[in-house]
Amino acid sequence: MQDLGIRVLFMGDNFWRLLGGLWVTVKISLTAVLLSVALGILLGIVMTLKYKIVRYTAKVYLEFIRIMPQLVLLFIVYFGLAKSLGINLSGQTAAVIVFTLWGTAEMGDLVRGALISIPRHQYESGDALGLSRMQVYRYIILPQALRRLIPLAINLTTRMIKTTTLIVLIGVVEVLKVAQQIIEANRYTVPDSAIWLYGTIFFLYFIVCWPVSRLAVRLEKRWKN
Amino acid sequence: MEQTAMLLEMHHVQKDYGNGAVLKDMSIKVEKGEVVVLIGPSGCGKSTLLRCLNGLEEIQAGEIRLDGNVITGGQTRWSEVRQKIGMVFQNYDLFPHMTVIDNILLGPLKVQKRTKKEAAEEAEILLERVGLLDKKDAYPRQLSGGQKQRAAIVRALIMKPEIMLFDEVTAALDPEMVREVLDVMLELAKEGATMMIVTHEMQFARAVADRIIFLDSGEIVEENSPQEFFSQPRTERAQRFLNTFTFQ
Numbered sequence: 001m002q003d004l005g006i007r008v009l010f011m012g013d014n015f016w017r018l019l020g021g022l023w024v025t026v027k028i029s030l031t032a033v034l035l036s037v038a039l040g041i042l043l044g045i046v047m048t049l050k051y052k053i054v055r056y057t058a059k060v061y062l063e064f065i066r067i068m069p070q071l072v073l074l075f076i077v078y079f080g081l082a083k084s085l086g087i088n089l090s091g092q093t094a095a096v097i098v099f100t101l102w103g104t105a106e107m108g109d110l111v112r113g114a115l116i117s118i119p120r121h122q123y124e125s126g127d128a129l130g131l132s133r134m135q136v137y138r139y140i141i142l143p144q145a146l147r148r149l150i151p152l153a154i155n156l157t158t159r160m161i162k163t164t165t166l167i168v169l170i171g172v173v174e175v176l177k178v179a180q181q182i183i184e185a186n187r188y189t190v191p192d193s194a195i196w197l198y199g200t201i202f203f204l205y206f207i208v209c210w211p212v213s214r215l216a217v218r219l220e221k222r223w224k225n
Numbered sequence: 226m227e228q229t230a231m232l233l234e235m236h237h238v239q240k241d242y243g244n245g246a247v248l249k250d251m252s253i254k255v256e257k258g259e260v261v262v263l264i265g266p267s268g269c270g271k272s273t274l275l276r277c278l279n280g281l282e283e284i285q286a287g288e289i290r291l292d293g294n295v296i297t298g299g300q301t302r303w304s305e306v307r308q309k310i311g312m313v314f315q316n317y318d319l320f321p322h323m324t325v326i327d328n329i330l331l332g333p334l335k336v337q338k339r340t341k342k343e344a345a346e347e348a349e350i351l352l353e354r355v356g357l358l359d360k361k362d363a364y365p366r367q368l369s370g371g372q373k374q375r376a377a378i379v380r381a382l383i384m385k386p387e388i389m390l391f392d393e394v395t396a397a398l399d400p401e402m403v404r405e406v407l408d409v410m411l412e413l414a415k416e417g418a419t420m421m422i423v424t425h426e427m428q429f430a431r432a433v434a435d436r437i438i439f440l441d442s443g444e445i446v447e448e449n450s451p452q453e454f455f456s457q458p459r460t461e462r463a464q465r466f467l468n469t470f471t472f473q
Binding site for chain 2: 119121122124125126127128129130131132135139140143144147
């Protein structure tokens with residue numbers, strides 16, 4: 001009988017360990033996404049303000065984060081801060097910080113885009129009714145901007161979930177790392193387990209990301225008009 | 226001089242976008258109950274003038290008074306002033322994510338803090354008057370251009386403004402819908418509403434106005450009664466402008 005690598009998956013508590021790793025991935029992604037949404041909305045509003053210095057600073061931040069590969073950012077925050085400033089962050093904390101920095105920048109840009117796509121006369125109609133600036137945002141601008149934003153934000157979310165695979169490289173034991181450990185541990189007994197484990201991870205990521213992107217499609221359709 | 230009867234006064238108002246004055250030394254007075262129609266070629270500053278009146282544009286010099294109180298300058302509480310100055314714009318500026326009734330109630334509920342019951346009752350009376358009661362739960366995208374403008378007028382009216390500003394409210398409408406909007410405005414005029422209207426509809430201007438102000442290049446060229454203005458304008462500039470509306 002041919003020796004199938006898939007049996008590794010069901011040896012001991014291997015499968016549960018994989019799910020545990022997935023939970024680390026999801027936890028980090030989710031925390032970073034939630035923080036990014038909150039901070040990104042603020043950043044996006046700031047980027048539409050008239051004050052040149054504020055707008056310029058936000059722009060520099062955005063470009064800096066975008067130009068940097070996420071891996072470099074991870075290394076700077078994880079290794080760089082420890083070496084130069086003696087700040088020792090856990091891998092997970094460093095990951096949340098980096099993904100929040102990145103997500104905030106991307107999200108901010110999406111929010112800015114959504115806000116400037118709202119015609120100026122929508123603000124003016126609100127002003128003309130005597131609404132305060134806060135009320136104009138709350139009742140008129142944000143509800144419209146959010147509808148345009150949510151499909152894009154969800155897309156960003158799936159990108160963030162996928163990019164968390166990089167955190168293996170700063171020693172966080174997430175789903176990919178767990179798989180590598182299992183493969184290593186069984187290298188001699190089950191040499192071709194890699195394809196099965198990575199295949200499983202493919203499906204795990206799919207299970208996490210697919211509903212999220214379906215949701216985006218759904219909302220997009222519902223808010224089309 | 227009776228100061229008391231003047232609802233709105235502009236004194237030597239200057240508006241400048243940085244590349245030349247859009248309004249030059251503009252002085253206009255509007256009495257309570259008066260309908261003033263502003264006409265003039267595009268770019269003459271008539272829309273800008275309306276926008277200055279409710280603070281959508283800042284003015285560089287001069288002052289504007291509402292009920293005798295100066296409303297220009299640093300300390301203006303625009304939220305309060307704007308409740309007294311209703312404005313309807315050229316583009317249908319209903320909020321697209323809200324139904325007609327929610328559009329209308331936003332101001333009364335959030336700015337004036339009126340009760341929902343009372344405001345909703347008034348909204349229905351006003352909607353009935355402009356023939357839109359059956360559209361109260363419709364979204365703006367389900368309305369025709371004329372219906373949107375009538376809803377926008379109700380949204381401004383429900384704030385019980387002292388003066389209504391209309392900025393080319395029929396300019397973006399299909400011809401067959403212009404009438405239904407103008408009729409609403411004519412009716413308001415008959416009821417004694419104070420209005421300042423920017424329009425290109427000359428027949429309508431003639432019918433609705435108590436006074437015509439003809440602007441060109443940011444200046445008042447002629448101020449006249451509608452009868453005289455349209456039959457024998459005093460200025461050659463107004464004459465030429467009016468000629469562009471007739472075919473020979």
